[in-house]
Amino acid sequence: MRASQNTDLKRLVIVSILLAIIVVSLGAYTRLTHAGLGCPDWPGCYGLIDVPETSEQIIKAQQAFPDRPVEPHKAWNEMIHRYFAGTLGLLILAIAFLSFRRRKEGTPVFLPLFILIVVTFQAALGMWTVTMKLMPVVVMGHLMGGLTTLCLLFLLYLRLSRFRIPGGDYSLKKYARYAMLGVAILSAQIALGGWTSSNYAALVCTELPICQAGWQERITFDDSFDLIPPERETYEFGHLSHNSRVTIHVVHRVGAIITGVYLLWLAIAIFGRAQSRFLKNAATGLGVVLLCQISLGISNIWFSLPLIVAVSHNVVAACLMLMLITLTYSLKRKI
Numbered sequence: 001m002r003a004s005q006n007t008d009l010k011r012l013v014i015v016s017i018l019l020a021i022i023v024v025s026l027g028a029y030t031r032l033t034h035a036g037l038g039c040p041d042w043p044g045c046y047g048l049i050d051v052p053e054t055s056e057q058i059i060k061a062q063q064a065f066p067d068r069p070v071e072p073h074k075a076w077n078e079m080i081h082r083y084f085a086g087t088l089g090l091l092i093l094a095i096a097f098l099s100f101r102r103r104k105e106g107t108p109v110f111l112p113l114f115i116l117i118v119v120t121f122q123a124a125l126g127m128w129t130v131t132m133k134l135m136p137v138v139v140m141g142h143l144m145g146g147l148t149t150l151c152l153l154f155l156l157y158l159r160l161s162r163f164r165i166p167g168g169d170y171s172l173k174k175y176a177r178y179a180m181l182g183v184a185i186l187s188a189q190i191a192l193g194g195w196t197s198s199n200y201a202a203l204v205c206t207e208l209p210i211c212q213a214g215w216q217e218r219i220t221f222d223d224s225f226d227l228i229p230p231e232r233e234t235y236e237f238g239h240l241s242h243n244s245r246v247t248i249h250v251v252h253r254v255g256a257i258i259t260g261v262y263l264l265w266l267a268i269a270i271f272g273r274a275q276s277r278f279l280k281n282a283a284t285g286l287g288v289v290l291l292c293q294i295s296l297g298i299s300n301i302w303f304s305l306p307l308i309v310a311v312s313h314n315v316v317a318a319c320l321m322l323m324l325i326t327l328t329y330s331l332k333r334k335i
Contacts (some may be wrong), residue, residue: 006107006200009098010160011079013153016091020150021318022086026081028314029198032307036134036241037236038074040065042127043082051075092119095156100207108159115152122149133234137227139198147318148323154322158329169275175266176331182266182324189259192252192316195225200238201245201252202305208298210253211246218246256297263290263324271328282330293320 030036039045044059046052058070079224089125092115099112122145128138205211223229223240232239240248254300267287274280296313303309 007107009095009107010157012091012095013157013160014018016088016095017150017153017157018034019088019091020153021216021315022144023081023084024150024318025315026084027143028311030077030081031139032310033074033077035074035077035138036129037068037234038071038078040068040130042130045075045079046070051079081290082126083292089119089123092116098182108156110160111152111156114154115149118145122146134198134236135229136195136198136235139192140191143194147190147321150318151321154325160329169279172270172273172279172331176328178266179324179328179331182263182329185259185262186321186324189255190321192255193317196248196252199240199245199248200250202300204245205253206248206301208301211250215246215250218243219250220244221245222248224248229263260290260294279330284325286327287321287324289316292316
């Protein structure tokens with residue numbers, strides 16, 4: 001009976017992980033299609049649970065929000081994202097409830113409840129994204145909140161799976177701390193990516209490997225990373241100067257180089273020293289996803305940020321983090 005209950009809970013977690021990946025993808029798509037303010041209110045859209053499309057609805061919406069012209073295609077992008085995010089929130093609530101009920105049977109409790117707290121705060125960030133008119137720090141926080149939710153759900157899946165790895169490879173114990181450092185470095189780089197996107201700095205550098213000629217003279221840290229910007233009616237399409245955006249993009253590029261070199265070293269080092277097929281496969285997977293992510297980053301610049309590539313860059317970043325979490329968790333379990 002207990003095994004059956006854990007299996008049901010694990011299936012619910014798997015569904016939630018898949019849904020979280022979809023939510024992350026839709027969030028990137030909404031941001032990249034400039035639909036973050038497609039609905040100027042929250043949680044509805046122009047006071048509706050869907051999108052105003054009839055003439056009467058559009059007239060009423062325009063009267064209620066005269067500063068935001070009704071753009072149904074952008075509004076649908078935003079609302080579809082909200083529908084999926086809301087469904088994910090309900091699934092996480094069910095996971096927390098079931099875990100709490102089964103706490104005496106050895107089911108993890110703290111982690112599901114923590115995930116529920118995170119997704120609740122994530123909902124608040126979604127609201128503030130709209131009410132604070134795409135303030136960059138809120139947009140970046142919303143991105144990181146979605147990624148955190150996905151990673152915690154994946155960690156819960158590993159816990160419920162009673163994750164085990166083959167014995168041996170005791171010489172790899174020390175790499176657990178290097179893998180943890182990799183998680184921190186990758187998290188910082190993803191946050192930099194969110195900061196670059198939320199400040200509309202993705203296309204200010206159009207050449208590789210760093211930026212076009214003369215970028216060194218444009219570097220300024222005066223306000224490039226100020227978390228609380230001057231108050232404005234809206235932050236849509238950015239509020240920083242060109243030089244500040246160049247600075248943000250260059251820091252993101254340098255961060256990408258550091259992250260890429262470090263994770264590639266980690267993957268090669270573990271692959272070369274591992275005896276078990278499991279750890280060799282995990283290291284190989286990390287390396288393959290990393291190279292894919294690097295290729296997508298280069299393609300974003302080379303082809304001027306095509307939508308499908310830009311969305312994929314966000315999704316593969318999440319997958320890269322999941323691969324790194326798998327490797328880190330495996331190494332930690334050996335200690």
